Amino acid sequence: MALLDVQDLSIDIGGIKPLDSIGFAVDKGETLGIVGESGSGKSLTALSIMGLLPLIGGRVERGSIRFDGMELTRLPEPDYRRLRGRRIAFITQNPMTSLDPVIRVGEQIDQVARLHLGLSGSAARRHSIEIMERLRIPEAATTYHNYPHQLSGGMKQRIVIAMALAANPDLIIADEPTTALDVTIQAQIVQILGELVREKGVALILITHDMGVVAQACDRVVVLYAGRVAESNTVSAIFASPRHPYTQALIGCIPRNAMERGSLVGIPGLVPSVARYPAGCRFHPRCTRSESLCEREVPVLERLASGAEIACHVADKHEAAHA
Amino acid sequence: MTAPALDHSPGFLAEARRTTLGKVFLSPKGGITGAYLLALVLVALLAPWITPYPYDAQNLPLASQPPSLANWLGTDEFGRDVLSRIMYGARTSLSVSVTAITVSVFIGMCLGAAAAYFGGLLDRFITAVIDLSWSFPELLIALILVAIIGPGLTSTMIAIGVAYLAQFTRLTRAEILALKNETYIEATIGLGASHSHVVFRHLLPNAMAPVIICGMLATGDAIILEATLGFFGLGAQPPVPSWGAMMSSGTAQIFKAPWVIIFPGLVIAITVVAINLFGDALIRALDIKSKIREG
Amino acid sequence: MLSYTIRRLLLLIPVFLVVSIVIFLIIHLVPGDPIDNLVRVGSTPEQKAEITARYGLDRPLVEQYLIWLSQLAQGDLGTAIVMRRPVADLIAQNLPYSLTLGGLALLFSTVLGIAAGVIAAMNKEGRIDRTVMTGVLFGSTMPSFWLGLILILVFAVQLRWFPVSGARSWESLVLPVLTIGLGGMALVARVTRIAMLETAGKDFVLLLHAKGLPARRIQLRHVLRHALLPVVTILGLRIGWVLGGAVTVEYVFARPGLGMLLIKALSQHDYPVVQACLLMLAMAVMLGTLLGDLIQAAMDPRVRSALT
Numbered sequence: 043m044a045l046l047d048v049q050d051l052s053i054d055i056g057g058i059k060p061l062d063s064i065g066f067a068v069d070k071g072e073t074l075g076i077v078g079e080s081g082s083g084k085s086l087t088a089l090s091i092m093g094l095l096p097l098i099g100g101r102v103e104r105g106s107i108r109f110d111g112m113e114l115t116r117l118p119e120p121d122y123r124r125l126r127g128r129r130i131a132f133i134t135q136n137p138m139t140s141l142d143p144v145i146r147v148g149e150q151i152d153q154v155a156r157l158h159l160g161l162s163g164s165a166a167r168r169h170s171i172e173i174m175e176r177l178r179i180p181e182a183a184t185t186y187h188n189y190p191h192q193l194s195g196g197m198k199q200r201i202v203i204a205m206a207l208a209a210n211p212d213l214i215i216a217d218e219p220t221t222a223l224d225v226t227i228q229a230q231i232v233q234i235l236g237e238l239v240r241e242k243g244v245a246l247i248l249i250t251h252d253m254g255v256v257a258q259a260c261d262r263v264v265v266l267y268a269g270r271v272a273e274s275n276t277v278s279a280i281f282a283s284p285r286h287p288y289t290q291a292l293i294g295c296i297p298r299n300a301m302e303r304g305s306l307v308g309i310p311g312l313v314p315s316v317a318r319y320p321a322g323c324r325f326h327p328r329c330t331r332s333e334s335l336c337e338r339e340v341p342v343l344e345r346l347a348s349g350a351e352i353a354c355h356v357a358d359k360h361e362a363a364h365a
Numbered sequence: 366m367t368a369p370a371l372d373h374s375p376g377f378l379a380e381a382r383r384t385t386l387g388k389v390f391l392s393p394k395g396g397i398t399g400a401y402l403l404a405l406v407l408v409a410l411l412a413p414w415i416t417p418y419p420y421d422a423q424n425l426p427l428a429s430q431p432p433s434l435a436n437w438l439g440t441d442e443f444g445r446d447v448l449s450r451i452m453y454g455a456r457t458s459l460s461v462s463v464t465a466i467t468v469s470v471f472i473g474m475c476l477g478a479a480a481a482y483f484g485g486l487l488d489r490f491i492t493a494v495i496d497l498s499w500s501f502p503e504l505l506i507a508l509i510l511v512a513i514i515g516p517g518l519t520s521t522m523i524a525i526g527v528a529y530l531a532q533f534t535r536l537t538r539a540e541i542l543a544l545k546n547e548t549y550i551e552a553t554i555g556l557g558a559s560h561s562h563v564v565f566r567h568l569l570p571n572a573m574a575p576v577i578i579c580g581m582l583a584t585g586d587a588i589i590l591e592a593t594l595g596f597f598g599l600g601a602q603p604p605v606p607s608w609g610a611m612m613s614s615g616t617a618q619i620f621k622a623p624w625v626i627i628f629p630g631l632v633i634a635i636t637v638v639a640i641n642l643f644g645d646a647l648i649r650a651l652d653i654k655s656k657i658r659e660g
Numbered sequence: 661m662l663s664y665t666i667r668r669l670l671l672l673i674p675v676f677l678v679v680s681i682v683i684f685l686i687i688h689l690v691p692g693d694p695i696d697n698l699v700r701v702g703s704t705p706e707q708k709a710e711i712t713a714r715y716g717l718d719r720p721l722v723e724q725y726l727i728w729l730s731q732l733a734q735g736d737l738g739t740a741i742v743m744r745r746p747v748a749d750l751i752a753q754n755l756p757y758s759l760t761l762g763g764l765a766l767l768f769s770t771v772l773g774i775a776a777g778v779i780a781a782m783n784k785e786g787r788i789d790r791t792v793m794t795g796v797l798f799g800s801t802m803p804s805f806w807l808g809l810i811l812i813l814v815f816a817v818q819l820r821w822f823p824v825s826g827a828r829s830w831e832s833l834v835l836p837v838l839t840i841g842l843g844g845m846a847l848v849a850r851v852t853r854i855a856m857l858e859t860a861g862k863d864f865v866l867l868l869h870a871k872g873l874p875a876r877r878i879q880l881r882h883v884l885r886h887a888l889l890p891v892v893t894i895l896g897l898r899i900g901w902v903l904g905g906a907v908t909v910e911y912v913f914a915r916p917g918l919g920m921l922l923i924k925a926l927s928q929h930d931y932p933v934v935q936a937c938l939l940m941l942a943m944a945v946m947l948g949t950l951l952g953d954l955i956q957a958a959m960d961p962r963v964r965s966a967l968t
Binding site for chain 3: 069093094097123124125127128131132134135136137139140142143144146153154157158189191192202205
């Protein structure tokens with residue numbers, strides 16, 4: 043059984059249902075990518091697992107989130123709280139705004155160790171500086187005393203990662219950890235996360251809109267579109283033979299060295315807003331291969347023999363050629 | 366014929382919800398408070414015809430009577446009907462505050478627009494004066510002005526107008542500074558439009574909504590300020606009734622006839638609450654919340 | 661921080677000069693001959709001449725101002741015309757009353773206002789929030805003199821808990837402090853609530869929740885701390901409002917104090933006293949603003965770095 047197993051998850055925020063029957067699993071030492079354009083429900087998936095939906099007025103409507111044998115959707119808040127930061131850690135999207143601006147960064151890392159590991163002040167400080175050094179933060183002992191506004195974006199993101207690591211979690215959810223950073227820093231952060239998975243056997247959920255990051259760092263990938271799973275598969279299989287027209291289009295958006303001029307294509311149109319999801323397959327208005335069936339009927343997520351999953355009426359579901 | 370008429374009514378409501386005023390009056394807050402304010406204005410306008418007694422009809426044998434069927438809100442120390450005097454007082458209080466604030470908003474807009482548009486020394490001077498006066502309580506500014514000009518309704522109006530000038534100038538200046546950098550304004554200036562054209566045709570109209578709403582909310586405060594000046598005996602002079610002056614003369618009788626003080630104050634509090642809630646509804650309808658109510 | 665404080669104090673000097681010019685000019689702005697405003701009705705021409713000489717009214721305006729300012733620097737505020745005493749004595753006699761009243765009212769409105777704002781924000785949109793905010797709305801729309809009168813009626817006349825007026829005992833402070841404090845509390849509560857709700861939606865608060873901190877601790881230790889920044893700014897800027905409240909309330913409760921002195925002097929046209937009262941109030945406003953800025957710098961490292 044996987045460390046985290048999400049099945050048939052649907053959520054409700056004030057009558058709007060931005061996630062519909064999402065499912066995926068991730069195990070120790072594994073990195074799962076969740077990709078999709080903005081508005082596809084990636085961040086809400088993260089909040090659901092963290093049990094933080096009530097903060098934005100939402101709740102889990104249906105489905106299950108099992109973590110290490112516990113059913114999280116029915117976990118009482120005090121127990122959930124002991125899980126957050128301790129066993130499931132979160133890395134937020136924007137390092138610029140993710141730290142409390144009036145508290146020294148070191149103390150913000152200490153908080154986690156004091157809360158969850160019961161370390162005293164000086165022990166927590168040694169612990170924090172150790173983690174900062176492991177994340178290759180230069181002059182960790184000095185940086186410890188800095189305020190967030192005195193650090194660069196990449197350094198702030200490392201502090202956020204240090205907070206996530208402080209209590210040795212089993213699962214880390216990173217929500218677009220690199221979007222707000224420069225390209226060179228992005229690569230460093232992805233590398234740091236990769237090392238964590240390999241060396242400490244952490245399970246990592248990497249939420250991103252960047253197929254490049256997925257190719258670089260993930261083992262499996264779930265493609266979300268408008269609150270539903272379009273396709274999920276291992277990274278190598280999905281890049282070798284994307285089946286869902288949306289996945290194909292996403293991969294078509296990555297620039298490559300060997301590309302001919304003019305072959306880089308965007309996807310026409312935008313992700314529909316939650317209030318105006320189309321009937322049938324939600325991708326059909328933007329799909330180049332849509333048929334009349336797609337406008338009427340919701341495609342079911344089918345599980346193929348290889349473990350790949352796909353929800354599409356028109357995609358090729360034969361596996362022989364690619365296996 | 367009946368069917369289309371019935372069809373029409375939901376359509377009308379939906380239509381009304383789309384206009385700003387419709388949105389305000391159809392919201393629960395805006396509807397009730399709007400109706401109250403409208404009624405108050407009507408009472409003020411029609412006071413000479415609808416009050417139960419003339420405001421200055423003295424009836425000494427019936428002095429300081431508690432509320433009764435004949436005098437719903439009781440009588441004051443001269444036997445004058447408190448209800449009638451409150452209704453007349455609405456005339457004074459509303460006209461003084463509304464006039465003062467209207468003039469103040471207008472002048473504040475001009476000053477704020479000039480400061481923001483021309484910048485430089487003029488802007489620095491206006492900003493410095495405004496910042497200085499803004500940190501002083503309106504009541505103090507008004508008190509000093511009335512002390513210099515002398516008591517009375519005109520000086521009350523001037524005092525109120527000047528006391529709130531800083532607020533409107535400040536807001537207009539901030540609004541215009543934000544607008545000035547927008548592309549279309551830059552384009553208009555680039556095309557060689559005259560200063561007055563840019564200011565009066567483009568900048569002011571676009572900056573106006575928040576300032577006017579701010580003025581509306583300030584009218585509530587102005588009513589309190591007017592009453593306070595009246596209470597100090599510096600506003601309306603007897604026998605003209607104003608809410609503040611009524612309470613001023615009532616203090617001497619506070620133990621004998623508390624209703625002379627309770628009711629005018631209650632009317633002020635309700636009116637100011639109504640203005641605030643109505644303003645909130647207006648802000649919501651116009652969707653400009655962030656710009657007002659700061660500081 | 662120390663150098664900033666010193667710099668800010670030095671910056672107060674030009675502001676003070678501007679304010680003093682305005683206050684100095686009041687005598688000359690009042691319609692009529694300033695001498696007429698300075699002498700009592702029925703004074704003899706000799707007395708008039710004496711006053712003219714004392715105030716140097718025959719000299720150029722700039723010189724008059726400089727003389728006035730240098731006397732001010734020596735603590736000489738002139739002599740009250742009607743009350744016939746050194747103005748400095750009058751101020752020294754009345755200032756402590758106003759400071760006590762203002763300080764307590766400020767304390768009351770800050771502490772209770774923040775508490776009310778926090779309670780409302782933590783029960784956002786709930787029944788408690790609505791009740792508190794309705795109370796706050798009414799608190800901020802009642803004319804303070806009326807509130808004072810009503811409090812007198814209820815607590816002094818009906819219940820006989822506190823004295824009606826005067827300043828003889830600590831009990832006489834309760835109703836005046838309540839009168840000013842309730843209005844101020846409304847302002848503080850409103851700002852606190854909005855600032856807390858705004859802060860609660862920030863990214864770093866989400867991350868605090870994700871770190872597993874208890875919700876209550878996040879609200880009180882982190883969110884409130886940020887919400888206090890605008891509260892301090894508003895309090896510093898609007899310290900004058902406490903003073904305005906004090907003027908009215910001192911009058912209603914017949915309490916000695918700067919406000920009472922000012923109103924009395926205004927009605928008696930005792931301009932040297934008016935000038936001195938205004939000067940004191942202006943200084944209180946300036947120091948209040950300064951104090952607000954200093955507290956904010958102490959609370960927010962970002963403000964501190966911007967200073968150096």
